[in-house]
Amino acid sequence: MKKYYFLFLSVLIIPQLLSFASTPGDFEIIMERIHKDYQNTPNTATLDQNVKELLNSILPIGAWPDINYSDNSQTNWSPDTHLKRLGSLVKAYTRSSSIFFEDESLYDIIIQSMQYWTNLSPEPKSSNWWYKSISVPQEIGRILISMRFSKKNINQQLEEEMVRWMDKSVPINTSPGKDGSNLTDICQHMIMRACLIQDSDLLSFAVSQSTNSIFITTGEGIQSDYSFRAHGPQLYIYGYGREYLSGVRNIAVYTANTEYAIAPEKTAIISGFTRKGFIKTARGAYSDFNAFGRGISRADATRTDVDLVEQIKSFDLEIHQDEYELAIKGMRGQVPLESSVNPDNTQFWRSDYTVHHRPKYLFSVNSVSSRTVKTEMGNGENIKGHYLADGSNFIAVTGDEYYNIFPVWDWNKIPGITIPEDENYPQRPSWGFNYGKTAFVGGVSDGLYGVSTYQMNDYQTTAKKSWFFFDDEVVALGSGVNSTSLQTLNTSVNQSHLKGPVITSINQQEQTLSSGVHQFNNNLDWVWHSKIGYIFPDHQNLKLSNQIQSGSWNAINISQSSETINSEVFKLWIDHGKQPNNAKYAYIVVPGVENPSEMADYDTQKIQILSNNDSIQAIRHLDLDIVQAVFHQAGTLLFDNFELKVSHPCVLILKSIDNQSVKVTASDPTQLLQNNLRIGFRFPGMDRFKIANLKLPEGDLAGSSVSSIIDMDSPDFGNF
Numbered sequence: 001m002k003k004y005y006f007l008f009l010s011v012l013i014i015p016q017l018l019s020f021a022s023t024p025g026d027f028e029i030i031m032e033r034i035h036k037d038y039q040n041t042p043n044t045a046t047l048d049q050n051v052k053e054l055l056n057s058i059l060p061i062g063a064w065p066d067i068n069y070s071d072n073s074q075t076n077w078s079p080d081t082h083l084k085r086l087g088s089l090v091k092a093y094t095r096s097s098s099i100f101f102e103d104e105s106l107y108d109i110i111i112q113s114m115q116y117w118t119n120l121s122p123e124p125k126s127s128n129w130w131y132k133s134i135s136v137p138q139e140i141g142r143i144l145i146s147m148r149f150s151k152k153n154i155n156q157q158l159e160e161e162m163v164r165w166m167d168k169s170v171p172i173n174t175s176p177g178k179d180g181s182n183l184t185d186i187c188q189h190m191i192m193r194a195c196l197i198q199d200s201d202l203l204s205f206a207v208s209q210s211t212n213s214i215f216i217t218t219g220e221g222i223q224s225d226y227s228f229r230a231h232g233p234q235l236y237i238y239g240y241g242r243e244y245l246s247g248v249r250n251i252a253v254y255t256a257n258t259e260y261a262i263a264p265e266k267t268a269i270i271s272g273f274t275r276k277g278f279i280k281t282a283r284g285a286y287s288d289f290n291a292f293g294r295g296i297s298r299a300d301a302t303r304t305d306v307d308l309v310e311q312i313k314s315f316d317l318e319i320h321q322d323e324y325e326l327a328i329k330g331m332r333g334q335v336p337l338e339s340s341v342n343p344d345n346t347q348f349w350r351s352d353y354t355v356h357h358r359p360k361y362l363f364s365v366n367s368v369s370s371r372t373v374k375t376e377m378g379n380g381e382n383i384k385g386h387y388l389a390d391g392s393n394f395i396a397v398t399g400d401e402y403y404n405i406f407p408v409w410d411w412n413k414i415p416g417i418t419i420p421e422d423e424n425y426p427q428r429p430s431w432g433f434n435y436g437k438t439a440f441v442g443g444v445s446d447g448l449y450g451v452s453t454y455q456m457n458d459y460q461t462t463a464k465k466s467w468f469f470f471d472d473e474v475v476a477l478g479s480g481v482n483s484t485s486l487q488t489l490n491t492s493v494n495q496s497h498l499k500g501p502v503i504t505s506i507n508q509q510e511q512t513l514s515s516g517v518h519q520f521n522n523n524l525d526w527v528w529h530s531k532i533g534y535i536f537p538d539h540q541n542l543k544l545s546n547q548i549q550s551g552s553w554n555a556i557n558i559s560q561s562s563e564t565i566n567s568e569v570f571k572l573w574i575d576h577g578k579q580p581n582n583a584k585y586a587y588i589v590v591p592g593v594e595n596p597s598e599m600a601d602y603d604t605q606k607i608q609i610l611s612n613n614d615s616i617q618a619i620r621h622l623d624l625d626i627v628q629a630v631f632h633q634a635g636t637l638l639f640d641n642f643e644l645k646v647s648h649p650c651v652l653i654l655k656s657i658d659n660q661s662v663k664v665t666a667s668d669p670t671q672l673l674q675n676n677l678r679i680g681f682r683f684p685g686m687d688r689f690k691i692a693n694l695k696l697p698e699g700d701l702a703g704s705s706v707s708s709i710i711d712m713d714s715p716d717f718g719n720f
Contacts, residue, residue, distance in 0.1 A: 026258040027195045027203075031145045033254045034192060035094070038087075038142045044097045051092045051100055054085050055109065062112035069124055075379045075559045077131050079124035083139040086113050090143045094150045102151040110147075111158065118161040128379070129170050134185045137166040141192030148196075159196070166193045172209065180220045180230050181240040184210050184247030191254065207260045210251050213244075214266040216700075222269060223350035224700040226277035230293070232433050233372045235351040235389070237277050237291040242305055245270070245278060249311050256315065271320060274312045279327050280346055280355050283362040284337050284399035289406075290353065290366035290392055293375055294382035296406055297557035303403075306331035337399070345450035345469055347443045349667070349703030352389075352436075354443050354452040356469040360592025361532075363474050364394040365416065365467050367454040369441035371671065374434040377427060380558030384411040384425040389436075391416045391454045391465050393494070397531045397591050401496040407551040408567045413492040418456065418463045418478060418576075420485035440632065442669030444651040444705045451651050453617075453630045453669055460485040468619040468628045474589045475607060480614045481576060481583035489576040491585055498568035499530040502546045503596040510596060518544045519575075528599040529570050533590035535604060540585060545571040584612055610639045627654040641684035645717065648677055657681075661711040664692050671702035680717035681710045689717030 042050070058064055064085065071078040089110050092100040100106050126132065140162050147154050154162075172186055190206035193199075216224050221244070223229060228241030248270055252262045281291040282304045295301045306328055313324035330340025338359040345356045352372050354365045368374050368389040375388040382388075393416030395401065412419050428434050436458075443452035453466040461483040468475040476493075483489040502513045505525040522539040529546075536542065549569045553560030576583050586609055593599045610618040610627070616637050618629035629637060629644065629652045637644040642657060649670065655663040660683055668677065673696055680689035692708040693715075 026260065027198050029258055030191065030203075030254045030260075031148060031195045034142060034195075035146050035149050037250065037253070038146055039091060039095055044095065047088065047092055047095070048099050050088050051098075051106075054088060055106075058085075058109060058113070060112075062109065062114070062116035069120060070122075072125055072127050074126065074128045077124075077126040077128065079120075080126075080131055080135055080139075082113070082117060083136060083143070086110065086117070087139050087143050089113065090146050090150075094146045107150075107152055111154065114143075114154070114158055114162060118158065118165070130182075133169040134182065134189070137169055137189035137193070138185065140166050141189045141196070144196055145192060163193060163196055180213065180228075181242075181244035181247060183213050184244055184251065188247055188250055191251065203260055207251065207255060207262070210248065211262050211266050214248060214262070214269050216269065218350075218700050222273045222277075223348070225346075225348045225350045225704065226273050227348040227351040227353060228273065228277060229351060231373075231376055231378075231431065233351070234293065234374075234376060235291065235348075235353050235366065235372070236293045237281050237353075238287055238302075238305075239291070239293040239295040241273075241278065241291070242308065245274065245312070246305075246308055249308065252315060253311070267315065270312065271316045274309065274316075275320060275323060276346070277348075279309060280357070281364075282327070282331060282399075283396040284330055284340075285333060286396070286399035286403055288355070288362070288364050288394040288396075289402055290364055290388070290394055294378055294385065296375075296385060296388070297382045297553070297560070299404060299553055299560060304331045343448060343471070345445045345448055347445035347450055347452070347667070347705065349442055349671070350700065352441050352454075354445070354450060354467070354469075356450060356474065358471060358592070360397060360472075362394065362396045362399075363467075363469065363589070363591065365443075365452040365454070366392045366394075367441050367452070368434075368436035369669075370436050370439050371441075372436060374428070374436070376431060378430045381556075383427060383556050383558070384409075385556070386426050386428060387412060387414055387417050387419050390414075390419065390456065390458070393467075395494055395496070395532060395589060395591060401499075401530070403497075405495075405497055405567065405569065406556060407553045407565045408549040408569060409551070410495060410549065410569075410571060411556075413490060413495050413571060413573055415492055415494045415496070416465075416476075418461065418465060418481065418489065418491040420459055420461060420483060420487035420489050422459075422485075422487050439670040439672060440649065442651070442667060442671070442703045444628075444653055444665055444667040446653055446655075446663075446665040446705065446707060449624075449626060449628070449653055449655075451628045451630060451653065453651055455632070459483075461489060464614065464617065464630075464632060466617045466630045470621050470624060470626070472590060472592070473607070474591075475609075475619050476585070476587050476589065477609070477612045477617045477619070478583075478585040479612050479617060481580055481585065483576070483579055486578065488578050489580055489583075491574040491576065493534055493572040493574065493587060493589075494532070495569060495571045495573075496530070498546050498570040501529070502544070502570065503528040503599070504544075505600065508600075510600070513544065513546055515547045516545070517547065520544070526599060526602075527572060528593060528596045531591065531593055533588075533593040533599040533602065534572060535588040535590065535602065536586070537588065537604060537607075537609065538586050540587075541575045541577070543573055543575050545569070582614075586612060608639075611637060625656055625658055627657055628652065629654075643680075643682040643689070645680040645682075645689060646677065647679075648673055648675070650677055650679075652679065654681070661709060663707060664710055665705050665707040666692075666694055666696075667703060667705045668696050669703065678717070679708075679710070683712075690714040691717040 068078040092098040187210035194203035230236040230240035440455040520542040554562035608620040653665040
C-alpha cells in the first residue's frame with residue numbers, strides 16, 4: 001500500500017503546485033505551496049472590498065482605532081485582529097487578480113502596520129495560550145511567506161523581528177497543544193519559520209512531530225473505530241477532528257515529493273479517518289451537531305466542510321476516488337441526497353456514538369459511559385449543553401433540521417434524552433471532565449443494521465434506553481425509567497426547526513395542528529412533520545409544541561451576539577410525570593415520509609416489540625427477518641416458538657431466523673467481559689439449543705462487534 005500512496009501523491013499534487021522556472025529547493029517548494037494555499041480564500045471581489053474598508057479605517061501609524069492593543073481576553077482577543085487585517089492587505093498586494101496588486105501605497109501601509117506590531121510595548125498578550133502559540137505565529141508565517149513572492153520584499157531587519165514573534169510559542173512538549181489538532185497547528189507555523197530561516201533541522205523536527213501524531217491511539221486523536229477524541233475521551237469528530245484533519249492536510253500538501261514528505265502509511269490513516277469517520281457525520285451540506293463538541297454554540301458551525309473533504313480526496317488513492325466523489329456531490333447539492341448515500345450503520349465503540357445512514361435519512365445517537373466524558377464547556381462556550389451526551393439524536397432528512405437552531409433550543413429537550421424538567425441548565429466547570437456513570441453503553445453493528453444502548457444513571461434518574469436501526473425506521477425503547485427529582489421527567493422525541501404543517505392522527509382521524517402547545521393523553525397514533533413520522537404503539541402521554549421560541553447566541557456562548565432571535569420550533573416529547581417508578585416508553589421514527597397519506601399507510605404490524613423491561617429490550621422486524629435484542633443481564637427471550645439464550649449481558653442482531661441458519665452479531669457494551677459470550681438459539685420443533693461461542697474483542701477493539709452462524713450443525717448449547 002505504501003508505494004501506491006507515494007506514487008499517487010507524486011502524480012496528482014506536484015504538477016498542480018510547482019511553477020518555478022528552475023528546480024527550486026525544498027524550502028522554496030514548500031513556501032510556494034503555502035503562499036498559493038493562503039490565496040485560496042476569499043474570492044478577489046470580497047478581498048478587494050474588505051481591503052478598501054481597511055484602508056479607509058487604518059491610522060497613519062499603521063494601527064486600527066477599533067482594536068484594543070492592551071486587551072488580554074481569553075476569547076475574541078482584540079490584537080489578533082490586527083494580524084488578520086494585515087494578512088488581508090498582504091493577500092491583495094500579492095494577488096495578481098486584485099486591484100491592489102503590487103500597489104506602492106499599499107506596500108507602504110503594510111510595512112507601517114508590521115512596524116507598529118513589532119514596536120508595541122508592552123507586547124500584546126492574551127490569557128489564552130492558543131493565540132501566541134497558534135493563531136499569531138501562523139498568520140505571521142503566511143504573511144511573511146507571501147511577501148517573499150511579492151514585487152518588493154520586506155527588509156531583512158523587519159522580517160527578522162516578525163519571525164521572532166513566531167518563536168514565542170509555549171514549548172511544544174509542555175504546552176496544552178502537545179497532542180492532536182493543536183499539535184499539528186503548532187507544527188504548521190514551525191514549518192513556515194523553518195523555511196523562512198532555512199533551518200533544515202527545525203523543518204525535520206516540525207514534520208516529524210506532526211506525523212508522529214498520525215497514528216491510531218487510545219488517547220487523544222484518531223481511534224481504532226475512526227472516531228476522534230480531544231480534551232480527554234470526548235467525541236470530537238468535527239471541532240478538533242476537523243482542525244486536526246485540516247492541519248495534516250496542509251502539511252501533507254506542503255511537503256509532498258520533498259525530502260520531508262509524509263510517509264504513505266500515515267496518509268492511509270488520514271484517508272481512513274476522513275472516509276470512515278469525518279464523512280460519516282454528514283447529511284448533505286450539514287453535519288451532526290453531536291460531533292462538534294462545544295463548537296455547537298458557534299453560529300454557522302455545523303455546515304459540512306466539503307472543501308476539506310475535496311482536498312483530502314486530491315491526494316488519496318484512486319480506489320477511494322468514487323467514494324469521495326459521491327459524498328462530495330451530496331454535500332454540494334449536485335445530486336439528490338438519496339442518490340449520494342449508501343446504506344450503512346457504524347458503531348463507534350471507542351466514543352459511544354452511532355450513525356445510521358439510509359438514502360432517505362441520517363439518524364445518530366450520542367451517549368456517554370464510564371469510559372468517556374460528556375460534551376465540554378470552555379471559553380464561555382456551550383453554556384447550556386449539559387445534556388448533550390445523554391442519548392441525544394440527530395434525525396435528518398434534508399440535513400438542515402437543526403442548523404443554527406441552538407440559540408432558541410429548549411436545552412433540556414435535546415432530541416432523544418430523558419431528563420428532568422430543569423430550566424436552570426446546570427453548568428459543569430470549564431474544561432472539566434464529566435465521565436458517565438455506567439459501563440453498559442454502546443451497541444452492535446453488522447455494517448448495515450445495528451442497535452445502540454445507554455444505561456442512564458444521572459440527574460436523580462435511571463433509564464435503560466435503546467435504539468434499533470432498520471431500513472425505513474428506527475425504534476426507540478425505554479424501560480426502568482425512574483426518577484426521584486422533584487421536576488417532571490420528559491423523554492424528548494425531537495426538537496427541530498418548524499417547517500410546514502404538523503399533522504396528527506388520533507384514532508385514525510387526521511388533524512392539522514394550529515400553533516401552540518398540545519397535549520395527548522394516551523390517544524395519539526402518529527405525528528407527521530417535515531418528512532418525518534413518529535409512531536406511538538403504546539400511545540402514552542405526549543406533548544407537542546409548534547410555536548416561536550426565543551433566545552440568543554450569547555446565552556450559550558459569551559463571545560457571540562446578544563441579539564434576540566425568534567424562530568419557529570417543532571418540539572415533541574413524552575411526559576412521564578413526576579417521580580415515575582419503573583415507567584417505560586416506545587416510539588418509532590420513520591424519516592423520509594413524503595406526506596401524511598404515506599404516513600397513514602405505514603405498516604406498524606411489521607414491527608414487533610418482543611420485550612421492553614429491565615432485563616431485555618428486543619424488536620423483531622418481520623419484513624427483514626431480523627431480531628435485535630439488548631440483554632441487560634444474562635437470560636432467555638421467548639418469541640414465536642423460538643428461544644434465545646445468552647450467558648452474559650450483551651447486544652445482539654440475528655438475521656434470517658426463519659431459514660434455520662442464523663447470522664448472529666454480538667458485542668459487549670461494558671467492554672469488560674473476560675469470558676467467551678455463549679449464545680444459544682432453539683429453532684421451533686427442537687428440544688435443544690444450538691450454540692455460537694464468541695470470543696469478544698479485547699484492548700482498543702473491546703466493544704466492537706463479532707459475528708458467527710448458528711445452524712443445525714452448530715454444537716448443542718449445554719449448560720451455562
